[in-house]
Amino acid sequence: DIQMTQSPSSVSASVGDRVTITCRASQGISNWLAWYQQKPGKAPKLLIYAASSLQSGVPSRFSGSGSGTDFTLTITSLQPEDFATYYCQQANSFPLTFGGGTKVESK
Amino acid sequence: EVQLVESGGGLVQPGGSLRLSCAASRFTFSSYWMHWVRQAPGKGLVWVSRINSDGSSTSYADSVKGRFTISRDNAKNTLYLQMNSLRAEDTAVYYCARVGIKGFCGVGSCLRFDYWGQGTLVTVSS
Numbered sequence: 084d085i086q087m088t089q090s091p092s093s094v095s096a097s098v099g100d101r102v103t104i105t106c107r108a109s110q111g112i113s114n115w116l117a118w119y120q121q122k123p124g125k126a127p128k129l130l131i132y133a134a135s136s137l138q139s140g141v142p143s144r145f146s147g148s149g150s151g152t153d154f155t156l157t158i159t160s161l162q163p164e165d166f167a168t169y170y171c172q173q174a175n176s177f178p179l180t181f182g183g184g185t186k187v188e189s190k
Numbered sequence: 191e192v193q194l195v196e197s198g199g200g201l202v203q204p205g206g207s208l209r210l211s212c213a214a215s216r217f218t219f220s221s222y223w224m225h226w227v228r229q230a231p232g233k234g235l236v237w238v239s240r241i242n243s244d245g246s247s248t249s250y251a252d253s254v255k256g257r258f259t260i261s262r263d264n265a266k267n268t269l270y271l272q273m274n275s276l277r278a279e280d281t282a283v284y285y286c287a288r289v290g291i292k293g294f295c296g297v298g299s300c301l302r303f304d305y306w307g308q309g310t311l312v313t314v315s316s
Binding site: 117176184 | 298
């Protein structure tokens with residue numbers, strides 16, 4: 084199975100900050116990576132797919148980059164509604180696997 | 191807008207069974223591969239199972255293989271997860287999720303989940 088390791092596990096930030104979350108795959112996954120946002124008690128929401136493609140309707144302050152084993156999700160100017168937990172997911176092979184999550188908290 | 195609504199969760203004793211349903215609407219259900227993903231309380235997301243568009247091909251996580259069965263009824267626009275021999279570690283919110291494109295979606299960028307249900311809680315406890 085491909086292991087997905089996210090870092091940090093949590094980050095404290097303020098509105099307007101730039102936030103960067105990394106995700107590392109235990110083996111190369113090309114650009115088959117998606118990012119999700121999840122708020123408490125809610126289902127995950129797709130933000131980014133194919134490592135850098137922005138899902139329709141997602142604000143442009145979210146961006147993704149990377150290929151192979153190392154990936155990044157960046158929020159360029161954190162908004163109040165962005166405080167949430169973020170997960171990466173590899174789409175290279177089954178079983179599909181998710182990272183452990185990164186909680187973005189208010190500083 | 192696309193809608194996925196899960197039902198069937200609840201409290202069940204270890205060794206028991208439960209069948210989850212996911213009612214789909216506002217899209218051509220029969221054209222999409224579908225998945226189940228679960229999340230234990232306070233934990234991360236774990237992929238459980240997937241089924242192709244006509245129900246002829248399925249796959250499972252090792253942790254549920256032989257105990258869970260995914261199926262679908264395209265005439266009823268409904269996805270199912272039959273869960274047998276339930277264990278305490280199966281306790282989780284179960285989400286159904288749609289893949290990102292119509293048609294074949296075996297691997298690659300289509301394996302993103304663009305719509306999710308609200309989830310249904312399964313609690314396995316005596």
